[in-house]
Amino acid sequence: MRQILTDSFGREHQYLRISLTEKCNLRCTYCMPSDGVVLSPKDHLMTADEVITLAKLFVENGVNKIRLTGGEPLLRKDFDDILLRLSDLDIELSLTTNGILVDRHLETFKASNIETVNLSLDTLRPEKFKLITLRDQFKKASENIDLLLNEGFNVKINVVLISGFNDDEIIDFINLTRERSIQVRFIEFMPFLGNRWDRSKLVSEQFILDKVYAAFSNSTRLPEPRNLISRDYKIDGYLGSFGIISTMTNPFCDGCNRIRLTANGKLKNCLFSQSETDLLTPYRNGEDILPVIQKAIWAKRAKRAGMDTFETMTDPKYFEQNRSMITIGG
Ligand code: SAM
Ligand code: SF4
Ligand code: SF4
Secondary structure, three states, X not given: OHHHHEOOOXXXXXXXXXXXXXXXXXXXXXXXXXXXXXOOOHHHOOOHHHHHHHHHHHHHOOOOEEEEEOXXXXXXXXXXXXXXXXXXXXXXXXXXXXXXXXXXXHHHHHHXXXXXXXXXXXXXXXXXXXXXHOOOOHHHHHHHHHHHXXXXXXXXXXXXXXXXXXXXXXXXXXXXXXXXXXXXXXXXOOOOOOOOOOHHHEOOHHHHHHHHHHHOOOEEEOOOOOOOOOEEEEEOXXXXXXXXXXXXXXXXXXXXXXXXXXXXXXXXXXXXXXXXXXXXXXXXOOOOOHHXXXXXXXXXXXXXXXXXXXXXXXXXXXXXXXXXXXXXXX
């Protein structure tokens, strides 16, 4: 059974990211197209029961880690129900959120098996937060980070770096790890449909490392797990750590174990895949979807859905055939 989730390069996909919604309460300019997205009709979205059943099917076939994402997953009215039901599965369960609604769901977080929460925060300055998210919610986001830390959760902070916007905050973010046991993860700005990606806005892994080495003489590279997601470092003596997700300039595809299920039930075998595989319709028709899943995984390309050079990766001809990030789930 297990080989259903193994691709033609021998990569086993044990990590499933499930998007719960295409909606969001922020409007991050690098994610949400300025003219919005066409939302799926409600009856095309997975119900809570369908999320659970499909998740179980993946777990029976080798998935051992599930991350809930979106859009903003906490916006979903039945989020607590979904989280608690998933927490009965024998998996590592986690969540990526913009943090705004975390306080309303804290008791459910505690009741589930979530240990780590990934929170997106691209700036430490309230006025810049409003510029990038188009919403005045910095205070709530940062209060909720403190709340999670005080409650003993591991917190990872995702920072999408954009040249000229927040690349001057790299060291400030790393300094957050001095007295707090958090992991900051700098993400290279990636192109998706409608997000106005521009090469001049890309802050590369090398740029980040140059900044780090100029500011600190005592950084250590941390050991790399097999299914690397970020290259991680620590400043000696600091409680937390930081990592770099260099999907654009130095991707991690060789050890990729990640697949995605969109809120409308489409399987994406890569973040950048231009094609997707509908699971929800055949599932609703009572068909056996295991062969469908197997075929989709087998078709996965070696690197970035076939965009293996920087040139192809940054050519709108290719990436504009993908969805907007808000409807994929990062
Ligand atoms: N709303 C939640 C949040 O922001 O954490 C979850 C969904 S969001 C799409 C998941 C992650 O994707 C976030 O950390 C976000 O910063 C990241 N992301 C969105 N657009 C991106 C882009 N163009 N390049 C790199 N990361 C991006
Ligand atoms: Fe919403 Fe997350 Fe996208 Fe920002 S990154 S618009 S919070 S889905
Ligand atoms: Fe995996 Fe695709 Fe990301 Fe590469 S680009 S690590 S293949 S999801």
